[in-house]
Amino acid sequence: MASDSIKVNMGELKTGKNLDLLAAFGVGSCIIVVCYDRLRPVAAMLHGILPERPHNRKEGIENKYLDAGIENMVKAMIKEGVNLKDMQAKMFGGAKMFDVKNEMETIGERNIKKAKECLASKGIALIGEDTGGNYGRTIEFSVMTKTAIVKSYSAGTKTI
Numbered sequence: 001m002a003s004d005s006i007k008v009n010m011g012e013l014k015t016g017k018n019l020d021l022l023a024a025f026g027v028g029s030c031i032i033v034v035c036y037d038r039l040r041p042v043a044a045m046l047h048g049i050l051p052e053r054p055h056n057r058k059e060g061i062e063n064k065y066l067d068a069g070i071e072n073m074v075k076a077m078i079k080e081g082v083n084l085k086d087m088q089a090k091m092f093g094g095a096k097m098f099d100v101k102n103e104m105e106t107i108g109e110r111n112i113k114k115a116k117e118c119l120a121s122k123g124i125a126l127i128g129e130d131t132g133g134n135y136g137r138t139i140e141f142s143v144m145t146k147t148a149i150v151k152s153y154s155a156g157t158k159t160i
Contacts (some may be wrong), residue, residue, distance in 0.1 A: 005140075006117045008032075011064035015044045015076055022141045027093040029108035031066060031115045031131070034090045034103055034141045034148065035073050035124065037082040043143045044073045044080075051114035066111060070118040087124045090160055091115055092139045094103070094131040108132065128160040 005021045008014045010030060015020045022045035024032045036043035037049060048066035063069040094112035105113070112131050119126055128148075130137065135154040141147070149156045 008047045012112040013046045013063040016143045023136045027137045028095050028097040031111040038088045040138045041144045042080050051110045062080045066114045088127045089124050091129040096134050
């Protein structure tokens with residue numbers, strides 16, 4: 001039986017079940033957070049762009065921000081019948097895509113830090129990650145096997 005591939009673009013959150021593949025292409029400083037049920041084949045993928053929603057922006061909770069997006073992802077998983085205690089996560093991206101001579105954290109580093117903070121605050125264990133570096137990635141997550149294939153031109157292919 002063929003699986004369905006579900007493309008997750010920048011700022012999007014999508015869920016998948018059973019034989020679905022959740023996929024994000026050309027990920028640089030963005031963070032891909034995959035939250036999945038450790039017992040059943042249910043998962044969600046968030047393609048976050050920025051660490052947090054600006055404090056002066058109250059309308060709507062947008063998935064392009066990792067803080068709001070992870071909150072929405074947990075709600076989506078609960079709506080699919082997943083218990084919070086059964087959720088686990090994997091994370092990808094957060095690269096430094098440009099060589100900037102600056103002592104401040106890069107957007108990729110800030111994204112990694114915020115995603116980890118948000119997952120920890122929910123009590124969701126981060127089981128695996130491929131983050132940082134200075135290269136883009138493509139991620140395909142199998143909902144059934146709970147594994148991700150991470151492809152990069154410069155870093156090769158990894159299974160996480």
